[in-house]
Amino acid sequence: MKLITAIVKPHRLDEIKEALQAFGVQGLTVTEASGYGRQRGHTEVYRGAEYTVDLVPKIRIEVLVEDDDAEQLIDVVVNAARTGKIGDGKVWSVPVETAVRVRTGERGPDAL
Amino acid sequence: MPPGILTLAAEEAPALSAANTGFMLICSALVMLMTPGLAFFYGGMVRVKSTLNMLMMSFVSLGIVTVLWVLYGFSVAFGTDIGSVVGWSSDYVGLSGIGRDQLWDGYTIPVFVFAVFQLMFAVITPALISGALADRVKFGSWALFIALWATVVYFPVAHWVWGSGGWLFEMGVIDFAGGTAVHINAGAAALGVILVIGKRVGFRKDPMRPHSLPLVMLGAALLWFGWFGFNAGSWLGNDDGVGAVMFVNTQVATAAAMLAWLAYEKIRHGACTTLGAASGAVAGLVAITPSGGSCSPLGAIAIGAVAGLLCAMAVGLKYKFGYDDSLDVVGVHLVGGVVGSVLVGFFATGGVQSDAKGLFYGGGADQLVKQVVGVAAVLAYSLVVSAVLALIIHKTIGMRVSEDDEISGIDQVEHAETAYDFSGAGGGTAPRKAVPATAGTPAAAQQKKVDA
Numbered sequence: 001m002k003l004i005t006a007i008v009k010p011h012r013l014d015e016i017k018e019a020l021q022a023f024g025v026q027g028l029t030v031t032e033a034s035g036y037g038r039q040r041g042h043t044e045v046y047r048g049a050e051y052t053v054d055l056v057p058k059i060r061i062e063v064l065v066e067d068d069d070a071e072q073l074i075d076v077v078v079n080a081a082r083t084g085k086i087g088d089g090k091v092w093s094v095p096v097e098t099a100v101r102v103r104t105g106e107r108g109p110d111a112l
Numbered sequence: 113m114p115p116g117i118l119t120l121a122a123e124e125a126p127a128l129s130a131a132n133t134g135f136m137l138i139c140s141a142l143v144m145l146m147t148p149g150l151a152f153f154y155g156g157m158v159r160v161k162s163t164l165n166m167l168m169m170s171f172v173s174l175g176i177v178t179v180l181w182v183l184y185g186f187s188v189a190f191g192t193d194i195g196s197v198v199g200w201s202s203d204y205v206g207l208s209g210i211g212r213d214q215l216w217d218g219y220t221i222p223v224f225v226f227a228v229f230q231l232m233f234a235v236i237t238p239a240l241i242s243g244a245l246a247d248r249v250k251f252g253s254w255a256l257f258i259a260l261w262a263t264v265v266y267f268p269v270a271h272w273v274w275g276s277g278g279w280l281f282e283m284g285v286i287d288f289a290g291g292t293a294v295h296i297n298a299g300a301a302a303l304g305v306i307l308v309i310g311k312r313v314g315f316r317k318d319p320m321r322p323h324s325l326p327l328v329m330l331g332a333a334l335l336w337f338g339w340f341g342f343n344a345g346s347w348l349g350n351d352d353g354v355g356a357v358m359f360v361n362t363q364v365a366t367a368a369a370m371l372a373w374l375a376y377e378k379i380r381h382g383a384c385t386t387l388g389a390a391s392g393a394v395a396g397l398v399a400i401t402p403s404g405g406s407c408s409p410l411g412a413i414a415i416g417a418v419a420g421l422l423c424a425m426a427v428g429l430k431y432k433f434g435y436d437d438s439l440d441v442v443g444v445h446l447v448g449g450v451v452g453s454v455l456v457g458f459f460a461t462g463g464v465q466s467d468a469k470g471l472f473y474g475g476g477a478d479q480l481v482k483q484v485v486g487v488a489a490v491l492a493y494s495l496v497v498s499a500v501l502a503l504i505i506h507k508t509i510g511m512r513v514s515e516d517d518e519i520s521g522i523d524q525v526e527h528a529e530t531a532y533d534f535s536g537a538g539g540g541t542a543p544r545k546a547v548p549a550t551a552g553t554p555a556a557a558q559q560k561k562v563d564a
Contacts, residue, residue, distance in 0.1 A: 044321065045381045047391060047427045047440060051319040 001096040001109065002070040006061045007033060008081040008089035013059055019080035023073060025063055026112065033060040039086045058089060064099055066109050128213060129220035132349035136225045142341025143232035147174055147239050149338055153331025153390065154243045156324040157439045161521025162247045163323065163531035169242035169254055176258050177235045177266075182207050185234055186227050188267035193277025198268050217276065219348045229345060230270070237266050237294045241498075243439035244302035247312050248518050251526040253511045260501050261301060265494055269293050273486070285486035286479070288358065288465055289346035291402025291453040292490040299446025300491045302437060304499035309511045311436035313518050320438075325386045332390035336366060339397045343404055347465075354405060357464055361404035362397065365416030369396025372420030388424070391444060395423035398448030403456045405465035411472075415459060419451045450487055457483040 008016065013030065020028060034055040041054040065073050070093050077091050101111040151170035158166045177185070184205055191201030203209025207227060216226035238258045245254070272278040273285065273293040280292070287293060312320070322328060344350070344359040373392025374384040399419030400412055407415060427443035430436065437443060457480025460470035469475025505511050512518070517525040524530060 045377075045383060045385060046321060046387050047385075047443075048377075048381060048424070049428075049431065050381075051321055053319070 001099055001112070002065055002067055002093045003096045004061075004063045004065060004070065004073055004077065004091065004093045006077045006081060006089065006091040007035065007058050008061065008077075008091075009083065009087065010057055010059045012081045012083070013061075016061060016077055016080040019076050020063065020073075023069075023076050025065070025073070027063075029062040031060045031062075033058045037087065037090070056087065064096060064112055066112065126215060126218065126220045128215060128222065129349060129351070132220045132351065133222060133225055135350055135355075136221050136229055136345055136348060139341035139345025140225070140229040140232055142338045143229065143236070143345065144174075144338075146232070146335050146338035146342060147171070147236045149331050149334025150236060150239055150243075151331065152327050153335060153394070154246070154439050156327025156329075156331060157243075157322040157387070158246045159320060160323045160532060161530075162523055164523040164527050164529055165251065166242070166246055168251065168527060169245070169249075170239035172251075172255055173235050173239040173258055176255060177238060177262050178231060180259060180262055181227075181231045181234050185262060185267045186230065188263075189230065189234070189270040190226075190275050193271070193275060196277055196279035196282065197272070199271045199275050199277070216348070220351070221348055226348065229348075230274075233290055233294060233342070234262060234266055234270065237290075237298050238262055238301075240295070240298035240441060240445055241302045241305065244306050244437045244441040245309065246438035247522055248512050249309065250510060250513055253505050253509055256509070257305075257501060257505055257511075260505075261498060264501070265301065265497050266293075266297065269297050269490055269493065273490070280486045280489065283482055283485065284466075284468065284479070285482050286406055286456045286460065286466060286468060287402045287453065287486065288405030289343045289401045291398070291449045291456075292486050295398045295401060295445045295449030296453065296487060296490050297449075297494045299442050299444075299449055300494035301498035302441035303435070303446065304495045304497075305502040305511075306435055306437055308499050308502040308506055311434075312438060313515055315436045316431065316434075322387060325390075328387060328390050332393050336393055336397060339366075339401075343401060347405065354464060358404045360409055361407060361412035362400055364409050365400035365404065365412040365419070366393050366396035368413040368416030369393065369399065369420030369423075372417040373424045376421055376424040391427070391440070392420045392424065395419045395444050395448045398423075398445055399452030399455070402449070402453045403459060406456055406460040406462075406468070406470075407464075408459075408461050411459035411461065415452060415455045418455065419448050422451055423448050446491070450491070453483050453487050454480070457481070 034057050036054050036056055041052060041056050044051050044053055074091050074093060082088055098107060099111045100107050147170055151167040154170065155163050155167045187201050187204035188198050191199030191204050193199055210223045212222060212224060214223050216223045238261055270293050272280045273287045274281060339362055340359055343362045344355040347354040347358065350356060370389050370392035373388050373395065377388045378384050396416040396419055399415050403415050404412060423444050426447040427440045429443065456470060458470045458472050460468050460475065460479055461473050462469035468479045470479055471477060502511060513522055513525055
């Protein structure tokens with residue numbers, strides 16, 4: 001199993017959700033996040049004083065998938081998240097040792 | 113000069129006017145609303161951790177100054193003149209010797225009404241100072257400062273400017289509703305105090321962004337609304353339309369100042385900001401306060417526009433000179449007050465509030481010189497005395513909270529409260545109730561369906 005994590009722009013959430021559903025993903029977790037990449041946030045002006053706001057609002061989407069689906073799913077997320085502008089975010093996957101469905105106790109791929 | 117305005121009092125002894133009395137009671141209530149309005153204006157501009165302290169620094173003035181005003185403030189400001197510097201009338205002490213139908217000096221409203229109207233001015237003036245001291249002043253020391261400052265600065269200066277026999281009043285300085293006595297006075301005091309107590313921890317290093325611009329807008333809107341009472345009420349009645357002229361001038365100058373500030377921002381920084389709109393409006397209100405009773409509506413537009421532009425430029429001075437005027441009391445109230453007071457010398461049309469004409473209306477430089485003297489006197493007196501008062505408090509009981517407390521947030525230290533609860537759904541430390549059985553609820557029914 002793999003855990004796919006995507007840190008993306010908040011306004012792309014709906015597109016990504018739809019794309020994941022179309023792909024057949026059963027569940028996902030969404031968290032509000034903040035951070036910056038190479039572009040380092042933005043500038044705000046208050047009475048002429050400029051403030052650099054490093055941490056930009058993002059959302060973090062996490063999905064557990066079977067190994068075979070991982071690469072394809074990453075592409076799905078990337079395509080749905082892309083706007084072509086700076087700050088589109090990142091997607092990565094990490095191996096997962098085990099997963100358990102809390103209600104039934106099922107383990108591994110059955111728990112997905 | 114429109115007929116009848118200045119001759120009315122001379123011709124017949126005035127009788128109590130129910131209309132004017134009602135009008136002035138409403139104006140007094142409007143001015144009262146300015147102090148909580150100011151509290152929101154300032155409260156939104158500070159960081160989350162010092163919101164309540166900022167609100168309280170304004171709000172407490174309603175308590176302290178009200179009591180002092182009744183005890184002796186009204187007597188010092190508006191009692192019988194002593195040496196053109198202060199007043200004193202034992203009848204006014206505790207407002208004890210005033211009959212409820214006794215009229216204020218040549219006007220058609222009771223002394224009591226005049227006293228409460230002026231009280232509201234006395235309340236908001238020290239509150240204005242607090243914006244410069246955000247995040248770092250002990251609440252007890254601030255309360256003491258207000259009491260001392262009102263006593264030795266505000267009450268006497270109000271006498272100079274408005275009291276019969278006061279030296280600026282007798283000289284002919286025009287301050288319709290408080291450009292010198294309120295705004296220059298508070299702005300100069302703010303500068304005096306911050307020069308003594310110093311900067312906030314992290315000034316020019318940490319971002320100190322306003323935590324709630326909607327709160328700032330709410331406060332600015334309440335100020336604007338209340339200011340109609342502040343300005344239009346300052347003629348102490350409206351039999352002759354001067355109050356209405358002042359109402360119009362207040363509106364147009366404020367509008368022009370807001371637009372000027374926004375235009376400056378758009379050109380200089382590329383965006384018209386919410387804080388700029390609120391600040392521009394306040395700058396316009398400040399500037400029209402001394403001048404609105406003597407200029408035309410077109411003059412008011414010019415005064416507002418100049419004030420909006422100059423105040424927008426002036427708020428940057430603190431970074432240039434390195435003094436921490438946290439919420440720009442100097443930049444908006446001192447500069448705005450000076451602009452409005454000096455411009456009377458240019459824009460006074462003669463015949464509205466007084467016969468004096470400004471430079472643009474053929475009056476020569478005479479009025480301008482008087483205005484400059486008034487500005488300089490109040491500015492210097494307030495600056496020096498406020499700095500001395502702050503220094504005395506700073507060296508005795510201390511004016512500032514500790515650095516640790518300042519960093520962790522003054523609300524918790526000084527008020528044992530926080531403005532907002534960020535612990536999720538209002539939960540936090542409250543004991544949990546037992547979770548009720550879910551059988552029979554729609555959610556449980558749906559869950560069963562899914563399980564099946």
